[in-house]
Amino acid sequence: MKIFTIPEEENMNPGHVACxxxxxxxxxRLALKxxxxxxxxxxxxxxxxxxxxxxxxxxxxxxxSHIAFGTAAAFASGIRAxxxxxxxxxxxxxxxxxxxxxxIGFQTLSGAAERNEDxxxxxxxxxxxxxxxxxxxxxTPIKAWTTTTPKKYPKQxxxxxxxxxxxxxxxxxxxxxxxxxxxxxxxxFSKAKEIRGLKLIHILSPCPSGxxxxxxxTIKISxxxxxxxxxxxxxxxxxxxxxxxxxxxxxxVEDYLKKQGRFAHLTKKDYQEKKEYVEKKWLELxxxxxxxxx
Amino acid sequence: MKFRASELxxxxxxxxxxxxxRTGDWKYVEPFYEEKLSPCISACPVGTDVTSCIALLAxxxxxxxxxxxxxxxxxxxxxxxxxxxFCERECLRQHLGGSITIHLLERFIxxxxxxxxxxxxxxxxxxxxxxxxxxxxxxxxxxxxxxYKVTLFEKEKLLGGLxxxxxxxxxxxxxxxxxxxxxxxxxxxxxxxxESGKDFSLEELKQQFDAICIATGLKERKLNIRGTELxxxxxxxxFLKLNNDIQNKKITVIGGGDTAIDAARVAxxxxxxxxxxxxxxxxxxxxxxxxxxxxxxxxxxIKYLSEPLRIEKCxxxxxxxxxxxADENSEFFIDTDGVVMAVGEEREMLNNEIKDTxxxxxxxxxxxxxxxxxxxxxxxxxxxxxxxFGEETSITLxxxxxxxxxxxxxxxxxxxxxxxxxxxSQRIKDFDEIYQGLTREEVIIKEAxxxxxxxxxxGCDNCYVFCPDAAIFKQDGKYIIDYDHCKGCGICMExxxxxxxSMRRTEK
Ligand SMILES: Cc1cc2nc3c(=O)[nH]c(=O)nc-3n(C[C@H](O)[C@H](O)[C@H](O)COP(=O)(O)OP(=O)(O)OC[C@H]3O[C@@H](n4cnc5c(N)ncnc54)[C@H](O)[C@@H]3O)c2cc1C
Ligand code: SF4
Numbered sequence: 140m141k142i143f144t145i146p147e148e149e150n151m152n153p154g155h156v157a158c159x160x161x162x163x164x165x166x167x168r169l170a171l172k173x174x175x176x177x178x179x180x181x182x183x184x185x186x187x188x189x190x191x192x193x194x195x196x197x198x199x200x201x202x203x204s205h206i207a208f209g210t211a212a213a214f215a216s217g218i219r220a221x222x223x224x225x226x227x228x229x230x231x232x233x234x235x236x237x238x239x240x241x242x243i244g245f246q247t248l249s250g251a252a253e254r255n256e257d258x259x260x261x262x263x264x265x266x267x268x269x270x271x272x273x274x275x276x277x278x279t280p281i282k283a284w285t286t287t288t289p290k291k292y293p294k295q296x297x298x299x300x301x302x303x304x305x306x307x308x309x310x311x312x313x314x315x316x317x318x319x320x321x322x323x324x325x326x327x328f329s330k331a332k333e334i335r336g337l338k339l340i341h342i343l344s345p346c347p348s349g350x351x352x353x354x355x356x357t358i359k360i361s362x363x364x365x366x367x368x369x370x371x372x373x374x375x376x377x378x379x380x381x382x383x384x385x386x387x388x389x390x391x392v393e394d395y396l397k398k399q400g401r402f403a404h405l406t407k408k409d410y411q412e413k414k415e416y417v418e419k420k421w422l423e424l425x426x427x428x429x430x431x432x433x
Numbered sequence: 434m435k436f437r438a439s440e441l442x443x444x445x446x447x448x449x450x451x452x453x454x455r456t457g458d459w460k461y462v463e464p465f466y467e468e469k470l471s472p473c474i475s476a477c478p479v480g481t482d483v484t485s486c487i488a489l490l491a492x493x494x495x496x497x498x499x500x501x502x503x504x505x506x507x508x509x510x511x512x513x514x515x516x517x518x519f520c521e522r523e524c525l526r527q528h529l530g531g532s533i534t535i536h537l538l539e540r541f542i543x544x545x546x547x548x549x550x551x552x553x554x555x556x557x558x559x560x561x562x563x564x565x566x567x568x569x570x571x572x573x574x575x576x577x578x579x580x581y582k583v584t585l586f587e588k589e590k591l592l593g594g595l596x597x598x599x600x601x602x603x604x605x606x607x608x609x610x611x612x613x614x615x616x617x618x619x620x621x622x623x624x625x626x627x628e629s630g631k632d633f634s635l636e637e638l639k640q641q642f643d644a645i646c647i648a649t650g651l652k653e654r655k656l657n658i659r660g661t662e663l664x665x666x667x668x669x670x671x672f673l674k675l676n677n678d679i680q681n682k683k684i685t686v687i688g689g690g691d692t693a694i695d696a697a698r699v700a701x702x703x704x705x706x707x708x709x710x711x712x713x714x715x716x717x718x719x720x721x722x723x724x725x726x727x728x729x730x731x732x733x734x735i736k737y738l739s740e741p742l743r744i745e746k747c748x749x750x751x752x753x754x755x756x757x758x759a760d761e762n763s764e765f766f767i768d769t770d771g772v773v774m775a776v777g778e779e780r781e782m783l784n785n786e787i788k789d790t791x792x793x794x795x796x797x798x799x800x801x802x803x804x805x806x807x808x809x810x811x812x813x814x815x816x817x818x819x820x821x822f823g824e825e826t827s828i829t830l831x832x833x834x835x836x837x838x839x840x841x842x843x844x845x846x847x848x849x850x851x852x853x854x855x856x857x858s859q860r861i862k863d864f865d866e867i868y869q870g871l872t873r874e875e876v877i878i879k880e881a882x883x884x885x886x887x888x889x890x891x892g893c894d895n896c897y898v899f900c901p902d903a904a905i906f907k908q909d910g911k912y913i914i915d916y917d918h919c920k921g922c923g924i925c926m927e928x929x930x931x932x933x934x935s936m937r938r939t940e941k
Contacts, residue, residue: 142843142893142930153903153918154451159459160922165901191447198451321898347922355923358899362842 146172155198157190160354162318162344163263173328178230181215184208185236186270209243212251215258237264237278252308255336265346273349284401309378311336317343319362343370351400363395368417381428460921467935469888472523475833478808481505491881499547507574507616510543510608516804530847537871551619553580561642563629566594567803568794569648571810577619588628601864644789651778651795660744669775680704688775689718696773697733710739834888838932850875890933896925
């Protein structure tokens with residue numbers, strides 16, 4: 140009895156050097172199953188610069204360019220232009236961490252979105268600069284510990300709302316996904332493949348080393364993020380049509396937070412605030428999804 | 434090696450895959466597939482493969498389920514009704530909606546009346562089994578299915594031992610008849626009305642048989658007080674065998690086991706007012722708690738912490754004297770028309786010095802349940818087989834699944850169906866069965882599909898789906914771990930719904 144059915148085609152080799160239990164490695168594996176071999180990956184500085192393998196090795200069975208930080212969307216736009224000149228087809232995909240998408244490559248991404256470049260921009264969001272030693276990013280959630288936001292002074296700012304920012308860019312497709320829902324993730328990649336213009340896929344990518352949880356719990360944490368309502372699964376088309384893909388079980392937010400060392404210092408009050416914030420965001424989302432049905 | 438700059442490519446290109454990078458060397462623990470014993474199987478005194486049988490029921494493969502069940506236990510109809518359900522106490526479903534009502538599934542399997550064939554090769558050995566209670570019958574059944582020629586000796590004229598003492602409102606005699614018939618069909622000879630020690634001796638038997646198995650059960654314990662010889666004072670088993678009417682009488686039962694409660698409920702059904710005196714507390718009663726509850730519901734009066742002292746004959750009735758436990762000055766009495774003494778069983782001293790003699794059932798284990806007797810009969814049959822042919826019958830038992838091994842995220846909270854039960858006002862008037870079992874639909878749709886299948890791989894693919902290292906692949910319907918690349922993260926172990934994957938230290 141299968142629980143999830145995913146394509147058998149394997150477009151990623153073992154031997155990549157992600158940390159044990161890394162969700163971004165699994166995300167790539169699942170994404171490539173949906174995207175297939177006709178895919179060109181662009182990877183700016185991020186964990187995946189390392190994960191793919193040391194020179195002269197690469198773990199993915201498709202072309203992958205390692206490029207400078209902050210340039211991913213611009214580089215991918217160039218690849219698309221080159222393909223068009225050569226009249227060739229391929230999925231042009233940016234594969235980057237939250238450092239690129241939320242902070243350093245934000246400008247090129249915004250530009251590419253404004254030009255509606257025909258690329259799939261994937262951010263595997265591990266909520267911080269993990270491979271340089273767990274520094275805060277604008278994707279780090281409020282109250283979280285990182286090495287630059289120590290326990291005594293945890294992060295004070297809310298996580299940047301990437302989905303809303305790009306809804307405002309009116310891109311044809313934006314979706315959230317995470318590894319505990321592999322079929323949902325694959326469906327979204329398959330859908331993105333068929334749409335012309337800029338597609339944003341925002342993947343929540345639990346990171347055992349940076350979030351401080353045992354590496355066997357990656358999927359559990361990912362599932363809890365969704366089932367507590369902290370990370371809802373939804374899609375936005377043209378910045379207008381919102382579709383919620385999964386109704387959370389509304390497990391207590393503590394279930395998610397308490398499993399991670401980066402939230403170990405949180406108090407009852409923090410949990411309460413988190414809960415209220417999650418509920419508020421959910422109502423907003425719900426309201427938007429009701430606004431334009433079909 | 435030296436290169437000139439012009440020989441190098443403009444950009445460095447990685448043209449090799451990562452398969453040669455042995456990331457598997459990083460790990461210090463590694464997963465491995467290890468199907469485990471479900472707690473229900475491990476708790477079952479017969480060791481029936483409950484989990485596989487339930488899986489077959491869920492697939493509507495009823496015949497197969499019944500055959501598999503009967504391979505270990507030829508009494509599903511009986512056990513489904515009277516076993517104290519050791520399995521259900523351990524069932525891991527209790528953490529998510531309530532234990533699987535395994536006894537109802539077993540009862541359903543029993544009531545299908547599926548015969549199984551004996552395809553064994555003859556061993557040429559002749560066996561005598563003395564006593565046809567559940568233990569003797571089970572031993573004879575398993576021996577004959579191993580190819581022995583078995584003769585069963587029973588001192589009574591009916592086979593079944595104490596199964597015949599259990600009242601029909603709990604266990605209709607047709608069920609016992611039917612299942613015994615199935616056992617005899619394995620090719621067992623029977624000698625009824627033959628009592629060992631009276632009609633024949635063990636030494637005589639030894640002349641004709643290669644080995645003997647004694648399954649004569651336990652004797653009733655006698656109460657050591659004055660007045661037990663009086664008229665209308667019975668032992669539990671004597672009372673249960675009585676055929677007379679005891680309308681509008683007052684019956685007093687001493688004891689707290691199955692026999693006491695059954696005697697009380699039988700007396701009640703025969704139209705008497707019933708009192709039970711037990712020397713300890715309610716929670717200490719060896720009888721099934723739900724049966725005690727039902728007895729009370731039906732109107733049986735139970736008094737605890739009361740010890741009997743003596744019975745005296747008064748004109749037309751008996752006077753039973755008792756005292757409160759641990760209080761010498763608390764003597765009191767009750768006037769009654771009859772006293773039933775159901776104070777347990779004891780082992781008879783036995784001369785089993787004779788060579789090639791084995792024991793099984795209550796006489797060996799003193800466990801006092803039907804399923805333990807069946808399990809013991811089965812075990813002794815294996816022992817005998819090992820004795821003659823040295824075949825290894827027991828392999829190292831796999832680990833038992835614990836609740837932490839399961840991943841309950843993959844199961845929904847679901848509740849067991851309610852079994853139909855005859856109305857109180859009706860059931861106390863006759864001896865018809867109280868419980869009605871489950872319907873076919875309830876079995877397949879509700880109960881069987883609710884079973885987690887603890888410890889058994891169902892081919893759900895989770896391990897394959899979630900491996901971040903693409904280090905689990907499928908081959909011929911099996912999952913294979915690529916240990917050269919598995920980093921030992923343990924995600925597969927965690928996400929396996931049924932606890933099939935374990936972790937072990939790597940050998941370094
Ligand atoms: C009233 C009552 C209710 C019970 N209810 C339950 C219940 O709900 N659930 C449960 O699990 N258990 C119950 N039990 C207990 C259960 O019946 C016994 O534990 C079980 O039957 C023991 O099986 P056995 O084969 O070892 O012995 P027995 O069933 O006692 O069988 C022994 C057989 O050997 C025969 N025998 C004895 N001596 C000789 C001899 N010298 N020569 C030839 N044959 C001989 C006897 O006639 C008998 O047939 C109940 C018992 C009683 C009395
Ligand atoms: S859920 Fe099924 S396999 Fe697990 S203990 Fe209960 S009956 Fe046995």
